[in-house]
Every structure is written in structure tokens, then in C-alpha cells.
Amino acid sequence: MFVIEGKAKIVVENAFYNPRMRFCRDLDMLVFSVMGRHKILDALSATGVRGIRAILEADCEASFNDVNPKAVKTIKKNLEMNGIEAEIFCMDASILSRMKKFEHVDIDPFGSPANFIESACTHTKFLSVTATDLEALCCKSSAGLRKYSAFVLKTDVPHEIGLRTLLGFIARTALRFDKAVYPLICWVKEHYYRVHVVMKKSSSEVMKTIEKIGYIAFCKTCFSKKILKFGDNAEICHCGDKMVLIGPLWLGELKDVDFIQKMIQRSERKIRDFLLKIQKEIDYPLAYSLPKICSHISKPVPSTSKFVEKLKENGFIASSVHYCGYFVKTDADIKEIIKVLST
Numbered sequence: 001m002f003v004i005e006g007k008a009k010i011v012v013e014n015a016f017y018n019p020r021m022r023f024c025r026d027l028d029m030l031v032f033s034v035m036g037r038h039k040i041l042d043a044l045s046a047t048g049v050r051g052i053r054a055i056l057e058a059d060c061e062a063s064f065n066d067v068n069p070k071a072v073k074t075i076k077k078n079l080e081m082n083g084i085e086a087e088i089f090c091m092d093a094s095i096l097s098r099m100k101k102f103e104h105v106d107i108d109p110f111g112s113p114a115n116f117i118e119s120a121c122t123h124t125k126f127l128s129v130t131a132t133d134l135e136a137l138c139c140k141s142s143a144g145l146r147k148y149s150a151f152v153l154k155t156d157v158p159h160e161i162g163l164r165t166l167l168g169f170i171a172r173t174a175l176r177f178d179k180a181v182y183p184l185i186c187w188v189k190e191h192y193y194r195v196h197v198v199m200k201k202s203s204s205e206v207m208k209t210i211e212k213i214g215y216i217a218f219c220k221t222c223f224s225k226k227i228l229k230f231g232d233n234a235e236i237c238h239c240g241d242k243m244v245l246i247g248p249l250w251l252g253e254l255k256d257v258d259f260i261q262k263m264i265q266r267s268e269r270k271i272r273d274f275l276l277k278i279q280k281e282i283d284y285p286l287a288y289s290l291p292k293i294c295s296h297i298s299k300p301v302p303s304t305s306k307f308v309e310k311l312k313e314n315g316f317i318a319s320s321v322h323y324c325g326y327f328v329k330t331d332a333d334i335k336e337i338i339k340v341l342s343t
């Protein structure tokens with residue numbers, strides 16, 4: 001049985017293929033093409049569909065790898081079928097990316113990418129990562145500590161925390177190699193997170209990355225949140241409850257504005273709509289769930305877009321988020337949010 005995806009025609013026997021990830025791969029092809037011509041290691045290839053599409057659609061060179069010999073046979077067939085000659089490895093992705101230098105490493109595992117990140121950071125310039133272990137990243141403290149060395153708990157905005165736990169982990173790992181990290185685009189969709197970053201080995205730029213890592217202090221009672229940098233003191237919440245420290249997390253930007261603009265220029269409608277939502281989102285780390293806050297203060301839930309406008313009229317920065325219709329991002333604190341909700 002064949003599957004046609006983008007410009008690739010592939011067989012999927014004996015290798016994992018998830019048609020639900022097609023939108024992700026469609027977006028990836030735009031990401032890869034805006035990165036410019038380069039060589040990518042599709043480090044956990046399965047059928048090889050992502051690397052094959054990278055060659056056919058994004059003008060990349062690609063190498064393929066899967067630890068499962070059956071998947072490697074499928075990759076070989078798929079390369080032949082698409083008239084492609086390329087290197088194929090059958091190794092643990094961590095060993096391969098540590099041994100050999102690739103300009104770009106793509107990590108697309110079952111579940112957690114945590115164990116692949118350190119090796120991938122060794123040589124690469126571009127790093128692309130998928131995570132589907134969302135509980136460990138956004139709400140389950142023991143799993144978060146085990147896999148990502150970060151304390152997480154369930155807040156009103158789990159995916160904002162989750163994406164920042166993942167990026168925080170990537171950034172802290174890259175720092176061990178004296179690399180600064182700059183996100184190009186990151187998104188949350190359905191059951192997964194996807195992040196694309198560029199890394200620069202530069203002793204003068206690593207400080208910028210260190211400054212973008214810290215904590216979010218969170219109040220479980222009233223959903224108040226505060227940004228805390230390393231060395232800052234935790235405060236008692238205005239409501240009298242204690243605030244809990246979540247992190248370390250990435251507190252910096254989630255996108256490169258010029259990069260997204262170039263993607264938008266090359267995109268087709270469905271993808272463009274998604275990219276426009278990402279573009280509209282302010283780069284600020286604190287988000288709030290309107291229904292949760294409104295339920296706490298017994299007020300009706302306003303339309304997100306109207307509330308965003310109201311916050312802006314009151315002098316705050318504010319936006320919706322790309323991954324949920326009723327979250328807002330804003331630099332207004334919880335007291336100010338409640339005041340605006342009450343007017």
C-alpha cells in the first residue's frame with residue numbers, strides 16, 4: 001500500500017507512520033526551506049517520510065536513521081521509490097548525532113525527546129524536536145523532574161508551561177556546550193509540541209540565553225503568576241496564599257518574527273491561518289485561562305478578542321494564543337486582569 005504525502009510516495013509496512021502528523025510535516029517543510037539549503041539528519045526516520053519530503057520539497061540534503069532494522073528496510077524502499085540516494089544508518093540516534101556532525105538534527109520520537117537532546121546539541125546548528133509526553137512537560141511533577149529536571153504542576157494554562165519546560169531543557173542542555181539558543185518557531189497542536197531552534201556557539205551570546213531561563217511563581221488559589229529570574233525572592237500572593245515555583249523554564253521568545261514572516265509568504269491557506277495565529281501571539285511568558293479566572297471571581301466569561309482589546313485599551317500588552325481559544329497572554333497582573341474583567 002502506498003501513501004502520498006506532499007511530493008513523496010511511500011510504503012508504510014514495517015515502519016511507524018502517523019497520518020495525523022501530516023500537518024506537522026507540511027509546516028516543517030516550510031521551516032526547513034526558510035532555513036536555507038542545508039543537511040538534515042532525520043534521526044528517528046521510521047518510514048523516512050520527513051527526510052524524503054525535506055529533499056523533495058525543501059531543497060535539503062538528508063541522512064536517515066532508525067534503530068529498527070525493519071524500518072531501515074522500509075526507508076531503503078522509500079528512497080528508491082522516490083529516486084533518491086542518501087546515507088542510511090541503523091543506530092541509536094544519540095550515538096550517531098554525537099559521532100557525526102550534521103547541520104540540522106530532527107528528533108521525532110515516540111514520547112519523550114529528553115534522552116536525545118544532549119547528543120543532538122553536540123555539533124548541530126539547527127535542532128527540531130517533537131514531544132508527545134505532555135504530562136511530564138506540563139503537569140506531572142515526578143515525571144517532569146525525572147525527564148526534564150524541572151518542577152511542573154498543573155496550572156490553568158498547561159501547554160504554555162509545557163512548551164517552556166521543553167525549551168528550557170533544550171536551552172540548559174545547549175548551554176553546557178557554550179551554545180546560545182534562538183527559537184525560530186514553536187507550536188502546540190493536538191497531542192504534541194514541536195520546536196525548531198537555531199544554536200550559536202558564542203561565549204558572548206550565551207549570557208542572553210541564561211537571562212531567558214527562570215521560573216514562573218504560580219498561585220493555585222487565584223491563578224496569579226509572576227516571572228522570577230535566578231536569585232529573585234519568591235513572594236506571597238496578594239490573596240494571601242503561597243506562590244509555587246515552576247521551572248526552570250524558558251521565559252524568552254517563542255519565535256523569530258522575520259522567520260515566521262518568510263514562512264507566511266511561502267505558505268498556502270490552511271498553514272497560513274495557523275502561522276498568522278502564531279504571528280499574532282505576543283512574546284510574553286505569562287498566560288491565563290479566562291474561564292478559570294472568571295469562575296473563581298463568579299463573572300461571565302468574555303469573548304477572548306474583546307477582552308484582549310480591553311486590556312490593550314488599558315495600556316497592557318495582550319493577545320490570544322495559537323493553541324487555545326480562551327487563553328490570553330498579557331503583562332497585566334491578576335489584580336489588573338480582574339479589574340479589567342469587572343469594568
Ligand SMILES: C[S@@+](CC[C@H](N)C(=O)[O-])C[C@H]1O[C@@H](n2cnc3c(N)ncnc32)[C@H](O)[C@@H]1O
Pocket residue numbers: 015016017018021025043044045046047048049050065066067068071091092093094108109110
Ligand atoms: C515516532 S517514530 C518516527 C516518525 C517519523 N519521524 C515520521 O515523521 O513519520 C519513532 C521512530 O524512532 C525509532 N527509534 C526508537 N528509538 C530509537 C533510537 N534510540 N535511535 C534511533 N531510532 C529510534 C523507532 O524505531 C521509530 O521508527
Ligand SMILES: [Zn+2]
Pocket residue numbers: 219220221222223224237238239240241
Ligand atoms: Zn493568589
